[in-house]
Amino acid sequence: MAKLILKKTPMREQPPEERIHNFNEVPYGYSEEEAVAEANRCLQCKDPPCIAGCPVEIDIPGFINQIALKNFQGAIDKLKETNFLPAICGRVCPQEDQCEKYCVLGKKAESVAIGRLERFAADWEADKGKVKIPPQANPTGKKVAVVGAGPAGLTAAGELIKRGHQVTVFEALHKEGGVLVYGIPEFRLPKAIVAREVDFLRQMGVEFVASFVVGKTQTVDELLEEFDTLFLGTGAGLPWFMQIPGENLNGIYSANEYLTRVNLMKAYLFPQYDTPIVRGKRVATSGGGNVAMDSARTALRLGAEKSMIIYRRSRRELPARIEEIEHAEEEGVKFEFLTLPVAYHADKRGWVKEMECIRMRLGEPDSSGRRRPLPIEGSNFKIPVDVVVVAIGQSPNPLVPSTTPGLETGKHGNITTDVATGRTSKKAVFAGGDIATGAATVILAMGAGKIAAKAINEYLKTGKW
Amino acid sequence: MNRILKKRVLTSEIKLFEVETPLIAKRALPGQFVVLRLNEEGERIPMTIVEARPEEGVILIIFQEVGKSTKQMGTMKEGDVIADVIGPLGVPSEIEKFGRVVCIGGGVGVAPVYPITKALKEMGNYVISIIGARSKDLVLLEERMRAISDELYITTDDGSYGQKGFVSDELQRLIDQGKKIDRAIAIGPVIMMKVVSEVTRPYGIKTIVSLNPIMVDGTGMCGACRVEVGGETKFTCVDGPDFDGHLVNFDLLMNRLRIYEREEKIALEEYGQGKGRNL
Ligand SMILES: Cc1cc2nc3c(=O)[nH]c(=O)nc-3n(C[C@H](O)[C@H](O)[C@H](O)COP(=O)(O)OP(=O)(O)OC[C@H]3O[C@@H](n4cnc5c(N)ncnc54)[C@H](O)[C@@H]3O)c2cc1C
Ligand code: FES
Numbered sequence: 001m002a003k004l005i006l007k008k009t010p011m012r013e014q015p016p017e018e019r020i021h022n023f024n025e026v027p028y029g030y031s032e033e034e035a036v037a038e039a040n041r042c043l044q045c046k047d048p049p050c051i052a053g054c055p056v057e058i059d060i061p062g063f064i065n066q067i068a069l070k071n072f073q074g075a076i077d078k079l080k081e082t083n084f085l086p087a088i089c090g091r092v093c094p095q096e097d098q099c100e101k102y103c104v105l106g107k108k109a110e111s112v113a114i115g116r117l118e119r120f121a122a123d124w125e126a127d128k129g130k131v132k133i134p135p136q137a138n139p140t141g142k143k144v145a146v147v148g149a150g151p152a153g154l155t156a157a158g159e160l161i162k163r164g165h166q167v168t169v170f171e172a173l174h175k176e177g178g179v180l181v182y183g184i185p186e187f188r189l190p191k192a193i194v195a196r197e198v199d200f201l202r203q204m205g206v207e208f209v210a211s212f213v214v215g216k217t218q219t220v221d222e223l224l225e226e227f228d229t230l231f232l233g234t235g236a237g238l239p240w241f242m243q244i245p246g247e248n249l250n251g252i253y254s255a256n257e258y259l260t261r262v263n264l265m266k267a268y269l270f271p272q273y274d275t276p277i278v279r280g281k282r283v284a285t286s287g288g289g290n291v292a293m294d295s296a297r298t299a300l301r302l303g304a305e306k307s308m309i310i311y312r313r314s315r316r317e318l319p320a321r322i323e324e325i326e327h328a329e330e331e332g333v334k335f336e337f338l339t340l341p342v343a344y345h346a347d348k349r350g351w352v353k354e355m356e357c358i359r360m361r362l363g364e365p366d367s368s369g370r371r372r373p374l375p376i377e378g379s380n381f382k383i384p385v386d387v388v389v390v391a392i393g394q395s396p397n398p399l400v401p402s403t404t405p406g407l408e409t410g411k412h413g414n415i416t417t418d419v420a421t422g423r424t425s426k427k428a429v430f431a432g433g434d435i436a437t438g439a440a441t442v443i444l445a446m447g448a449g450k451i452a453a454k455a456i457n458e459y460l461k462t463g464k465w
Numbered sequence: 466m467n468r469i470l471k472k473r474v475l476t477s478e479i480k481l482f483e484v485e486t487p488l489i490a491k492r493a494l495p496g497q498f499v500v501l502r503l504n505e506e507g508e509r510i511p512m513t514i515v516e517a518r519p520e521e522g523v524i525l526i527i528f529q530e531v532g533k534s535t536k537q538m539g540t541m542k543e544g545d546v547i548a549d550v551i552g553p554l555g556v557p558s559e560i561e562k563f564g565r566v567v568c569i570g571g572g573v574g575v576a577p578v579y580p581i582t583k584a585l586k587e588m589g590n591y592v593i594s595i596i597g598a599r600s601k602d603l604v605l606l607e608e609r610m611r612a613i614s615d616e617l618y619i620t621t622d623d624g625s626y627g628q629k630g631f632v633s634d635e636l637q638r639l640i641d642q643g644k645k646i647d648r649a650i651a652i653g654p655v656i657m658m659k660v661v662s663e664v665t666r667p668y669g670i671k672t673i674v675s676l677n678p679i680m681v682d683g684t685g686m687c688g689a690c691r692v693e694v695g696g697e698t699k700f701t702c703v704d705g706p707d708f709d710g711h712l713v714n715f716d717l718l719m720n721r722l723r724i725y726e727r728e729e730k731i732a733l734e735e736y737g738q739g740k741g742r743n744l
Binding site for chain 2: 241399
């Protein structure tokens, strides 16, 4: 065996002082040489624990071995056996909590950079220009409606078209991709990549109907008159606010609005694009997940002199991907840990001028296993701000459940499903992704789309519910 | 789909489009709206569905040219296609037999009040309508409103037509005359809706207003459209647009409508420079 190299092959990136002035992707991705070098670090374990850490069980040593052998087509073929969107997952999956967490190398050294290799293989195929269309089963004559073109819906659509069903995807927004187009910024996930994957589905025969709000334009029951079955992948699009004084002042955005304006509507190109955004000088984002990191880093790129993250727990509890936290730190985002906003104060014109916060300390662990933040009485202080982004979470949008009789929901408004099949309480209706789990991850949404597709296929074959 | 089948110029700055949107036309109810986007660079703009004709598959929208997007929209011609039209959105207006209703429209607000008035009339209500404008040539939909009203009053700010004054003055006059009113519907500039709500408040006349905050998606996903009603935050696009005028925080709405004042000016200036640029 070759000598153990302790560190991951570094990935070249735009330097922080440069990249905070543009929206271009931050990491450049591996070159062929770098990818091969990194692939050679893989121990090719007989009983690879990394696979169990992957929600869609990619044959990880298998695809890495192909890269080591310089058979890049082989690598992408292997990936696509189980993962439909590798260019996206390679970029946005929390690998440190999944595959890379279980990598045997990780015990002594840095784990293999599985995510970067996945991204490399997918980009290699795209750069080559010709993407292989997988074989499709003979047409079954069955019609499936997929609601929502996020990762869950796109995956389900891909799996179902492969099995010969006719698939139509209905999307409320004017562009497909879900969070991948409206939420995750260009500098982390170029929109051209999402468009490429959607295009790929189109080439396979999936029909897309954009600007179609199920529950409003037509209801689930109406769609069921035309389609044999339906998959709901409508995501967790309802932004939370904290219900604290002053939260509706000018300059205070939900992360969804802030990111949608910038990503989907391209407000960073205003006035070339019509949608405006307030470019704050001092921007405070409350929250600690990927959404918060994305917002704080977006603020810098919109010209903020100071971009702050206000988080009620400590650095250790930040739920964001490590890479996002590191990138944010490198770019100069300031973190205020153990801090909770309690009110906003306005200037004379009704714009937010100060965020009033209280300091926190960590108490006993709560149900999530993380230590519960407790307020320190009398520790209130004010931070001068001119834009605030509230990124404390989101829950499923009630639009579909509220217009669909017979569809059961749980206490946070998520659609109740059977995890093994994605089946809902309503006949012929399946669901998966954030709408079922609450806000989670791209890969889990894809996994749910895949599971449901399998069950839908069964249902269409047997007619048994 | 989304083709402009008919365009009419109603006043110097107000235009009417009939747009081919069969699915939306089939479902739209009074009080609902669409969100539209003119082209790839366009912003998402909410607009009330003034009329839906399901048999023809068309909806009617009326808009005032105020900012860059609406000015650009005004240059579109019959046969042109609007990139996206999404809807019907929002909760339909409450249409019941209330008895005697007053329907009030100010400026371009007459357009959204029209379908509600019509539905209330068809429901068997006694309809008193008050429509107002700055001056005579800006009075909107007079004939249509007259046809569905038992009584119609017109006001103009400058007195060039009808009563001189505001719609709220006319309402006060009717109340003072002792007219029994069971419900009021008021749509127009925020200040007008606020004043009308203040006029009716002492008499306990339930007053419904239709709010017009800035929106992005129109489906409850962003919170741009949040307003305060009875001290609670609501999303206008999914909880409204109709709300109880006696509970609405109008000052907050007015404030939030000014968020992009600066950007709107920039957009308009840029657009002016590139004049002639068409869709
Ligand atoms: C800013 C941000 C950053 C994130 N970063 C990461 C990350 O780095 N890694 C990661 O793994 N996860 C990340 N996530 C989470 C991840 O994006 C989601 O878990 C995932 O997208 C869920 O997929 P989905 O298909 O269930 O829903 P979504 O992606 O939300 O897609 C749902 C789609 O359904 C549409 N829809 C909703 N209602 C209707 C309707 N009534 N009719 C028609 N269409 C409808 C929506 O418009 C949307 O397009 C992030 C989320 C956000 C918001
Ligand atoms: S417009 Fe986005 S929530 Fe209402």
